Amino acid sequence: MTGPDAVGSTEGQHPPAVPPSLSALLAALGTAAYAVDEQGRIVAVNAHAERLLARPAGELLDHDAHDLLHRNRYGAPLPRTQCGMREAYMARRTMQSDEEWFERGDGSLVPVSWLLTPLQLDSGAETTLVVLHLPQEHDAAGAEANRLHGPLSELERLALLAETTTQLTSTLDVEQALRRLVSLVVPQLADWAIVDLITEHGEVRRTVVVHAENGELVHREDLQGPMPPVLQGSMKPLSRALRGVSSALAGPETYLGAPDSGIAVEQRRLFEETGIHSAAIAPIRGVREVLGALTLGRSQQPDPLTAADLPLLEDITRRAGLALDNARLYQRQRKVAETMQRHLLPQLPQVPGLQMTARYLAAPDASQVGGDWYDAFTLSDGATALAIGDVVGHDLDAAAGMAQIRNMLRAYAWAQQETPSRIVERLDQAVLHITEVTMATLLFARMTFDDGRCRLWWTNAGHPPPLLVTSDGRARYLTEGHGILLGAGSHGPRPDASAELPPAATLLLYTDGLIETPGRSLDEGLHLLRRHAASLAHRPLEAFTDLLLERARPSGNDDDVALLALRIPPES
Structure with missing residues (x-):
């Protein structure tokens, strides 16, 4: 129950018990009030405070009052060292302030x-009473307008720059960096933020046009998109900024008259569509070149930028x-690593009657690419070789490994008509002595067709087991032939295994990015993969592969995935 004579309570939460005397005191007050403990956590609140702060008691009780509520006039978090209220209740002394x-x-x-x-309760516990009211010249409806007026103080300016550094240097994603950038300056400095970037x-390209509307950042996608080229002779502010010449102020009047470039035409449209009456434009410079320009504009705030x-x-x-x-350098490195790996992955061979497809999905994080x-090729005796593996390591080192x-596996398998285990034993010794690979997993197999029957021989060096899905929707893992991973220093013999693959069955070889993710066990991942694969057994191979990746790959997966799928010919 919420009312002027009741203290708010939380349902389903368990904040510290409120003494009846404190509840009665807060309920008797005719203005907003709350109480905090010695750590500054809210322990009681009355209904007036719930209405003033537009928060139910459940959002207030047991929360740190400073972190939850206190802001500077521009909406930025208030540093604790600047908070007089916190200093007062920590020191247990009475204090008041005209405006926070x-x-x-x-x-x-x-x-x-x-x-x-400060208050001392009947139980002897110490608490602090905070009584709130609106200043006479303000009301809650005018708060947002007041937030946007007035220049930043030196402390606020330094706090904004520090937050800018923290926010922008903690991401290596260009789009995320731009989102953070505009959220820092709108509406604290301006009503509009426009980012124009120069591509490689x-x-x-006008990448971002965003403005503040009812406390939210709204993108104007109709004003975003490709821009005309930058002319060297143009003296308009945006053209100069994109050439890295200087920062400048601008307004609608700047782009009246005959335009000197296509960019000037777009700028005139921007001012007309947004109602910006005052703008400031500055180059965004990288280490070696100009990357673009940032424009701040005011349309709601009456004070012009100066x-x-x-x-x-x-x-x-x-x-x-x-x-x-x-961020651009990082994404360039990611692209190089991914491109290198894609070029190293093979073209699949044409085997009569056998359907074969493969997928490779790069990790979202370049450090994991x-x-x-995977590999598939025809051996000298006519059999088809299949391989899938995962080299320990990241980036170009892993791709090179x-x-x-x-390449070594191909050479050994072609030249030595031996069992899969023997070929992998040779490869393991080479990994230890003539490569820079530390460790790797590998599944290597031979597939043969004899009188219409398909048979698979394989050995597994620490890799997830192949999955065999029959045409009637039964799925099982081929767990035999499992041995230690490559590079572990083992000199013992490796096991082989074999199985006959039924007509129209699907064989799936995959890497652990398809089944592993933090917070989920390997067994859970294998179980989900098997269920999804069984449900898709009737699908054509291409659709089977795409849908399986979509459904089985863990959400938030931070690893790359390689997958090789084969459909055994049906009975003739």
């Missing part, structure tokens, strides 16, 4: 005056340039 800013449950800010005084081919705002904007774009430069591979293992 609290964040409400809907994300808006409300200015409050407060009185803080020298083309300009030359005094340019140094802060330049500080922000300097940090953004370094972050974007690093490189280790997984994979190429070494694949």
Whole structure:
């Protein structure tokens, strides 16, 4: 029950018990109030405070009041060292303030005056009472407008730059860096943020156009997209910024009259569509080149941006340039590793009657690209060789190690008409002595057809077992022939195994990225893969493979995946 005479309570939560005397005191007050313990956690709150802060008691009780509520006038978290309220209740002394800013449950800010005084309860426990009310010249509806007015103080400026550095340097994804960048400057500095980036081919793309609307960042995708080229002779602010010349102020009047370039035409459209009356534009510079430009615009805030705002904007774009430069370099490295691996993966052979398909999915994290591979080729005696493996390591080192293992395996298998185990034993010795590969898993197999019957011989060096799915939807793992992984220093013989593969059955070879993920056991992953594969047994091989990847690959998987699928010919 919530009312003026009741203290809020939480349902389904278990905050510390509120003494009846404290509850009665808060309920008797005719204004918003709450109580905190010696650590600053809210232990009781009245209904007036719930309404003022637009938060039910369940969102307030047992939370740190400073972290949950306290903000500066621009909505940024208030450093604890600047919080007079926290200092007062930690020191157990009475204090008051005419105006502070609290964040409400809907994300808006409300200015409050407060009185803080220590209390000693009947039980002897110590607490602090915080009484809140709106300043006479404010109300909650005007809080958002007040948030956006006034220049930043030096401390706020430094806090914004520190947060910019922290936010942008903690990601190596260009799109995520841009999202963080605009959320830092809108609406704290402006109503609009526009990012124009120069691509690796020298083309300009308006990547982000975003503005603040009802406390949310809204993207104007209709204003985003390719831009005309940058003309060297153009003296308009955006063209100069994209050439790295200088920062500048701009407004609708800047782009009146005859345009000097296609970019000027787009800028005029931007001002007309957004209602921006004042803008500041600064280059985004990387280490070696100009990466683009950041434009801040004001349409709702009446105060125009001035030359005094340019140094802060330049500080922000300097940090953004370094972050974007690093992110681009990282993505370039990822692309090189992925491209190298894709080129190293083979073309599948044409075997009469046998359907064969393969997939390779790169990890979302470039540091994980490189280790997984598959192979299939025809041997000198007419059999078909199948291989799938995973080299321990990351990036180009793993991709290079994979190429070494694949090429040596091909050579041994072609030249030595021996059992799979014997060929892998030879390969294992080579891995130890003439490669830089530390360890790797491998499944190597020979497939033969005789009188319409398909037979598989294989040996497994620490790799997940093949999965055999019959046409009627039964699925089982081929767990035989399992031995230690390559590079472990084992000199003993390796086991072989064999099985006849039924007509129209599907054989699946895969790497552990298809079944393993943090928080899920290997057995769970194998069970899910088997169930999904069995349910797809009736699908054509290409659809079987794509749907299996879609359904079985763990969400949030941070590893790459290689997969080789074969469909045995049906009975003639």
